[in-house]
Amino acid sequence: MTLEQARKDLKTLQAKLSAYRHALGLISYDGSTAAPKQTASNRAHSMPILSEAVYQLTTGPETVALLEFLDENRAALTEKERRQVFLLLKDLRFHASIPLDEFLAYRRLLVESDDVWHRAKPANDFASFAPYLEKIFDAKKRFASYAAPDKDPYDFWLNEYEAGLNTAVCDRFFAAVRSGVVPLLKAVMEAEPVSDACILGDFPEKEQEELARSLMDFIGLDRGHVGLSATEHPFTTSLGSHFDTRITTHIYRENVSYSLFSVVHEGGHALYETGGADDLAYTVLDGGVSMSIHESQSRFYENYIARSLPFVRAVFPKIRELFPQQMRGVSPEQFWAAVNKAQPTLIRTKADELTYSLHVMVRYELEKRVMAGDLAVRDLPAAWNALYKEYLGIDVPDDTRGVLQDSHWGGGMVGYFPSYALGSAYGAQFMARMKETVDVDACLERGDLSPVNAWNREHIWQYGKLYPPQELLERVLGGPFDPGYYIRYLEEKYRKLCRL
Template sequence: MDVNTAREKLVSYQKKAAAYLHALELLNFDGATSAPRGSASTRGETMAILSGELYAISTSAEVAETLFFLESVREELTAEEARIVYLLQKDSKKIAKIPRDLYVAYRAQVVRADDVWHRAKESSDYALFSPELEKIFDMTKEIASNVEPDSDPYDFCLHEYEEGLNSRKLDDFFDTLRERISPLLRAISKVPQQSDAIRKGFFAASDQEKLSRYLMDIIGLDPEHVALSTTEHPFTISLGSHLDERITTHYYEDDFASSMYSVIHEGGHALYETGCDDRFVFTALDGGTAMSIHESQSRFYENIIGRSRAFCSLVFPKVREIFPEQMKGYSAEDLYRAVNRVEPSLIRTESDEVTYCFHIMIRYELEKRLMHGELTVRDLPQEWNRLYREYLGVEVPNDKVGVLQDTHWSGGMIGYFPSYALGNAYGAQFFREMKKEIDVEKCILSGNLAPINEWNRKNIWQFGKLYTPDELIRRITGGEFDPAVYADYLTEKYSEIYGL
């Protein structure tokens, strides 16, 4: 084999893999958006077959030889090519260690579990979901013991979402947060609460959709490449490449702010993806480098931008235009205070910035114990409820608003949750750097987010998976990850709002 033949093979393999992933992700997306319920079994069969085909391609001798050869001539490759070879080899070695039957059965199980989760959540019936979840944890452990027999099985899960992440780093991170945020939360609980009356009322879904379109435009999403749908649980997905992004939201007609911040959050994910350099299309470098960096962007737009005083002041006239009756007597400042009201609550996605990390800590602790065999899936709800009492002081009245609220575990995403908390902290560090170059508040007030997006594009988005999170943080900040920056951001913002 010569280098150019190998290069061509590499390009064509990546294109083929992208096509299969496109189909698989679209089947997922369809299941969550348009599909009738009775289609889950057919969809599961199709996904099992196509993922089996992808498995065969990814583990083929031809691909292995090509990658092996390219690694042997590493010095002749560009930095991008070398990174592609590294990522593909890591992935194909991983897949090759998973028995094909297990790989295929796992894909089918995830589809089935997701379907059952939807039904279980609707009827708040954990017993219905429990056997499916148990299978997912069992299969994940089996996959972990095949791929990284010498690692901690939960660390294996964490690696899926961020290279090199482990629970030691997370334990330290969460300890810092707990130390700094618990006193803040206690202080807030002792002063008068902010009103959120402005959020409440009747807001027709069709009107909320108009607000979604406006927000997508304001934050700079390109409608040629980003489409909006509605689902039970909001998410973002890339189909085939970053040229085709889908974001979803859920309209609650008694609270317009819920979908508003879902759209901005998912919009942040889509900005990151669509900002990737177009030359990475159909390569292993396309899209975000880790879920934590992804969440740093989504949570940056949702909170640091979206929940800023400037942003509330920018969008309030539009909110009032769409909901003239409901907004009577309210001001932009009322909106700002309502969407920053701090209050321990049951639902992660609806929670404020201060209590948010506790929701993550609870999930982190539970999934870690489940993966370590220190907790059974059967006992999960009671532990969930106990931790909500302990960390947030709230009683969980039923599993629908408790352990069944999130879609992640039903989708096999064990080890994902910490990405949200890391993302919050990474985002705060990036924000501190951004402010050295840009007058962020002025940009927002003038309705021109382009300089903000351009900064993110230049520093983060364009690189796709070229750099690891650690490398990105070092490039941007010149230093290491520092969770204190996030704690400072929260302390400053909420001390002002609550007059502490």
């Protein structure tokens, strides 16, 4: 094998992978958007066949030989090629460490588990789901011990979702959240309640759709490359490359704010994806580097940009134009207050900015304890309810709205939750850093986000997966991550809003 040929083959391999991922991503996206209701079994036929082809491509003997050859010659590679080889080898070595029969059994387990969870959740039947969840946690521990025998299993999975992350970092972060947010929420609940009456009422779909499109334009999304669809749960996905990105929303007629902030949130993900350098397309470096960094961008636009008073002032004329009856007599300041109202609730995905991290903290503490063997799966519901009482001050009436609410654990995603909260906290520190050189409020007031987007593109988006997340973070911040920015931001905001 010559180096020249091997570099070509590396490119071809990644081009093929991106085509298969285009296909798989689109079949899944189609299933959530346009596909007729009774066609799931048809997708269940095609997706394993295409996934199997991806598995062959990423782990087959030719690929092993190619990547090992390139790794031996890494000094002769470009920075981007080295990172491509590193990421492909990492994936390969992880799969090589797990006996194939155990891996296949695990994949079957996840399919069954997902099915059982879908029935257990509405039936409030944790007992039927528990045996599957036990097996999943067992597999996560076992796979971690195969791949990294010397590492704490939970640390292994934290690091898988966010390279560089570990329990020590998370513990420090959540300790700051606990000591900052829990008393702040208590103070907010004792203050005079904020009214959200102006965002509730009847807001027809057609006008909400127009609002969604105008928000996409407003935050600077290129609608030639970013599509919008309706789904049960909003998400963002890129198909084949960052040249084709889709966001989705869910419109609730009775609440104008849900889709509004959902579009900006997913729009933040899409800005990150589509902001990658063009030459990352069709390589494994294309797309966001980790869930935390992704959430840092989505929550940056959703919370730090769109829930700010200057932004609300800038878009309010459009809202008033679309909903003249509903907005009669409403001021931008009232609208701003309404969309920032905070209160403890049961469901994470519907939580407000202030309480969101508390929901995540509950999940972090529980999965950490289960992974350490300090908590049995069967005891999860009681522990869940106790922490909701402790952190959010509310009673969980059933497991449907408690421990069964999320699909993550049943889908094998253990160690994933912390990134949701970390992303918010990264975003707060990014904003502080950005404000050193960009007058963000002035940009928002004149309705021009391009300096904001240019900063994010220069410091974050363009790199795709080139730098590991913790390295990227340090580059952007010029120093270590400090959760204090996030806590102070929340304190200032809610002190002002609730006149504490």
